[in-house]
Amino acid sequence: MNVYQNPYNVAKMKEAHKLLTELTYEKQPLKMGYANRTLHINVSENTITSKPVTQEMKDVFTGGRGFDMKLLWDATNENTKWDSPENEIVIAAGAMGGITQYPGAGKSIVCGISPLTGAPVDSNVGGYFGPYLKFSGWDAIEVQGIAEKDIIIFIDGDAGKIQIFEAPEEDVNSHLLAEQMCDMFAKNEQEKKAIATVSAGVAAEHSFFGCLNFSFYDRRRQVARLKQAGRGGLGTLFRHKKIKGIVCKFSQLQADSNHVADLDRIKEIAADYHRELYEEDDKQCDMRHVGTAHLVELMNDYDLLPTHNYKFGRHDKAQKITSHVWREMFTQGIPDGCWYGCTMQCAKSVDRYTLRTGPYKGDIVSVDGPEYETAAAFGANMGIFDPHFIVEANFYCDTYGIDTISWGTGMSFVMECYENGIINKEITGGYDLSFGRGEEAIEMLHKMARGEGFGKIIGLGIRRMKKLFVEEYGADAAFLQDIGMECKGMEYSEYVTKESLAMQGGYGLALKGAQHDEAWLIFMDMVNNQIPTFEDKAEALHYFPMFRTWFGLQGLCKLPWNDVEPADNGETDEPAKVPKHLQNYVDLFNAITGNNIDQQELILQSERVYNFQRVFNLRLGFGTRKHDEIPYRSAGPVTNEEYLSREERYDKQLKEKYGWDPTGKSVDERRLKMRFFREEAYQKLCDAVYDRRGWDNNGVPTIEKITELGLANSGVMEVLKKYYQ
Amino acid sequence: MNIMVNGESMAWQPGMKVRDILNIRNYTFKMLVIKVNGTLVKRAQWDSYRIPEHAEVSVIHLISGG
Ligand code: SF4
Numbered sequence: 091m092n093v094y095q096n097p098y099n100v101a102k103m104k105e106a107h108k109l110l111t112e113l114t115y116e117k118q119p120l121k122m123g124y125a126n127r128t129l130h131i132n133v134s135e136n137t138i139t140s141k142p143v144t145q146e147m148k149d150v151f152t153g154g155r156g157f158d159m160k161l162l163w164d165a166t167n168e169n170t171k172w173d174s175p176e177n178e179i180v181i182a183a184g185a186m187g188g189i190t191q192y193p194g195a196g197k198s199i200v201c202g203i204s205p206l207t208g209a210p211v212d213s214n215v216g217g218y219f220g221p222y223l224k225f226s227g228w229d230a231i232e233v234q235g236i237a238e239k240d241i242i243i244f245i246d247g248d249a250g251k252i253q254i255f256e257a258p259e260e261d262v263n264s265h266l267l268a269e270q271m272c273d274m275f276a277k278n279e280q281e282k283k284a285i286a287t288v289s290a291g292v293a294a295e296h297s298f299f300g301c302l303n304f305s306f307y308d309r310r311r312q313v314a315r316l317k318q319a320g321r322g323g324l325g326t327l328f329r330h331k332k333i334k335g336i337v338c339k340f341s342q343l344q345a346d347s348n349h350v351a352d353l354d355r356i357k358e359i360a361a362d363y364h365r366e367l368y369e370e371d372d373k374q375c376d377m378r379h380v381g382t383a384h385l386v387e388l389m390n391d392y393d394l395l396p397t398h399n400y401k402f403g404r405h406d407k408a409q410k411i412t413s414h415v416w417r418e419m420f421t422q423g424i425p426d427g428c429w430y431g432c433t434m435q436c437a438k439s440v441d442r443y444t445l446r447t448g449p450y451k452g453d454i455v456s457v458d459g460p461e462y463e464t465a466a467a468f469g470a471n472m473g474i475f476d477p478h479f480i481v482e483a484n485f486y487c488d489t490y491g492i493d494t495i496s497w498g499t500g501m502s503f504v505m506e507c508y509e510n511g512i513i514n515k516e517i518t519g520g521y522d523l524s525f526g527r528g529e530e531a532i533e534m535l536h537k538m539a540r541g542e543g544f545g546k547i548i549g550l551g552i553r554r555m556k557k558l559f560v561e562e563y564g565a566d567a568a569f570l571q572d573i574g575m576e577c578k579g580m581e582y583s584e585y586v587t588k589e590s591l592a593m594q595g596g597y598g599l600a601l602k603g604a605q606h607d608e609a610w611l612i613f614m615d616m617v618n619n620q621i622p623t624f625e626d627k628a629e630a631l632h633y634f635p636m637f638r639t640w641f642g643l644q645g646l647c648k649l650p651w652n653d654v655e656p657a658d659n660g661e662t663d664e665p666a667k668v669p670k671h672l673q674n675y676v677d678l679f680n681a682i683t684g685n686n687i688d689q690q691e692l693i694l695q696s697e698r699v700y701n702f703q704r705v706f707n708l709r710l711g712f713g714t715r716k717h718d719e720i721p722y723r724s725a726g727p728v729t730n731e732e733y734l735s736r737e738e739r740y741d742k743q744l745k746e747k748y749g750w751d752p753t754g755k756s757v758d759e760r761r762l763k764m765r766f767f768r769e770e771a772y773q774k775l776c777d778a779v780y781d782r783r784g785w786d787n788n789g790v791p792t793i794e795k796i797t798e799l800g801l802a803n804s805g806v807m808e809v810l811k812k813y814y815q
Numbered sequence: 816m817n818i819m820v821n822g823e824s825m826a827w828q829p830g831m832k833v834r835d836i837l838n839i840r841n842y843t844f845k846m847l848v849i850k851v852n853g854t855l856v857k858r859a860q861w862d863s864y865r866i867p868e869h870a871e872v873s874v875i876h877l878i879s880g881g
Binding site for chain 2: 373374375387388391392610613614617618619620622652653655659660661665666
């Protein structure tokens with residue numbers, strides 16, 4: 091249980107509510123994973139309406155992220171900007187979302203036009219909201235418009251009622267708001283698990299990379315836990331709409347709330363998986379004890395842990411933030427699933443942590459995570475190898491509504507700029523922002539939350555900071571382009587990609603920006619050498635993004651797919667695909683929906699949505715080859731310091747791989763030659779991937795491809811015609 | 816004398832075991848599938864399985880993760 095020095099008063103909050111509108115609706119049972127209608131809310135006009143889900147929508151867009159993108163497309167136009175009133179937050183669960191038998195089936199997928207990138211963004215998040223929304227009768231919710239004053243949207247799935255009310259007294263910060271919603275809408279402690287809240291935080295108001303928190307009530311800890319839809323600034327959009335929270339209440343969860351086609355088959359598949367997980371997890375990734383933080387030492391060992399703004403992949407102090415530290419700090423022996431039935435239990439928490447800084451200094455709280463990305467970004471990339479700093483900053487990022495990846499990568503960029511004299515104390519307001527300066531870094535976070543000083547500048551994100559530093563402080567634009575780790579305006583997540591061309595493509599060719607959730611190919615490429623040719627890499631950059639898109643269509647978590655694998659997986663033909671789990675997903679989808687798809691149709695379902703999203707990018711003026719460009723640090727050493735740190739490796743490659751003898755050449759010459767070869771390779775990779783995906787050499791889906799996928803409707807063709815004229 | 820490990824040349828020593836390759840390459844990841852000249856070497860044999868001269872060794876790291 092969290093302990094606050096300034097307790098809140100829910101009765102006072104309720105008194106201040108002003109009901110703006112409400113809708114009572116008839117509840118109807120789901121049919122084979124679908125509610126068959128979606129909810130549209132306009133907070134400018136205070137309207138609440140229901141839309142039917144047609145069979146065609148299911149056939150083309152499947153659900154989850156597919157529904158999100160389709161609804162967002164229909165609601166917006168080619169001139170829509172992130173802050174236009176018609177832009178929406180869209181949240182959906184997917185047809186498989188909410189099953190409790192198979193692990194990882196409680197994800198929500200959130201979409202909107204991103205404040206950070208200007209293009210559509212999707213984010214996959216745990217917590218109970220998505221399943222509860224669906225069981226309350228809605229496959230998706232669209233929230234359009236901008237409210238006049240701060241509001242809360244309350245969906246009562248038990249009573250069949252939706253309300254929008256002004257809510258001036260509730261906190262904006264998520265750790266408080268999520269608990270306040272439980273206290274407000276649950277009749278008693280037992281019922282708090284029926285409350286799921288979506289919220290952001292005050293820093294989301296002053297940055298372009300605000301995140302959304304999705305809550306679930308943890309009965310054993312007696313706290314509202316928070317999972318993050320981190321990427322792309324959806325929290326910023328949420329607060330721009332003046333929404334404090336979207337709350338869903340649903341207390342009637344049953345083993346078959348989805349009313350599936352074949353529950354026994356689902357149980358059979360799941361029983362086998364659970365047995366495998368219990369037998370293998372300790373020997374493999376140990377997700378149940380340390381979550382994704384097990385990756386810290388692994389990435390350090392393989393020279394992949396981003397250190398000092400991705401200059402290096404390893405650091406001598408890394409053991410201070412590796413999994414043995416987190417194993418100690420995380421409470422062990424308590425179920426940690428972010429949805430019912432997830433035996434992978436990786437949603438770890440540091441409990442009874444006393445905050446040391448900021449507005450909640452002295453409060454005792456539970457902190458969700460840190461996950462690998464957060465530990466790597468705050469610890470290694472910013473050079474602050476202090477677990478307490480990582481936990482403290484993790485807590486504040488979450489409750490303030492800030493994406494830990496964008497903040498961590500953004501701070502690393504700022505630190506390198508500071509060490510290069512591009513910015514100085516005069517600009518930062520007297521703060522030394524060198525690598526390793528934890529106290530100053532956390533102060534920047536608090537300043538961002540208050541919308542003050544240089545903290546607010548960091549909230550611009552790397553792309554906007556680069557422009558500002560060039561225009562205001564005379565920085566060298568080319569150097570900032572090289573070291574600013576963003577693509578399409580989104581900050582890189584935490585992997586060094588210099589030695590894996592395929593992974594450079596994994597980031598650069600991802601639809602929404604530099605996130606690794608489409609493809610993580612570093613081991614296949616750099617270590618195993620399984621995909622040596624451009625065609626091999628292109629095949630991987632076709633298959634894996636399509637397969638992984640499918641998780642978003644279904645409301646699934648990616649982790650149970652390959653963070654534990656069958657004991658004999660290595661003996662299969664294509665171990666990287668984890669064939670047994672892949673077949674599980676096909677069988678589960680059929681058992682839920684009553685369909686009869688195979689592995690090819692699974693990929694096709696994704697391909698339709700993936701290509702549609704690429705066209706959506708084009709509609710907004712993005713999505714061509716130039717938008718797939720990556721900063722050179724993603725591909726190779728920018729500075730002589732970096733070159734010399736791996737001199738033997740680079741010299742060997744120049745000689746053996748590229749046939750150029752480095753003997754007697756200066757570091758500058760060798761570094762520039764390496765750059766030439768690597769940049770050329772990235773362009774060839776783009777050619778190969780575009781070809782494999784059925785796109786032209788500008789990265790635009792061909793008319794044939796779009797027609798083949800059944801997407802050739804008037805809106806899509808109108809966009810494509812502009813590119814093919 | 817050399818062997819090939821994941822397509823890259825590596826010095827061979829008499830008496831070399833699978834475990835030695837993992838140590839030299841700092842392959843610390845647990846989810847590995849190892850084949851020597853196409854033959855699967857099970858985990859229990861990693862400390863004892865001798866690597867012949869000129870062997871083709873593949874050490875496949877199974878994570879597709881991240
Ligand atoms: S594997 Fe982890 S993140 Fe995924 S659903 Fe389970 S607990 Fe949540």
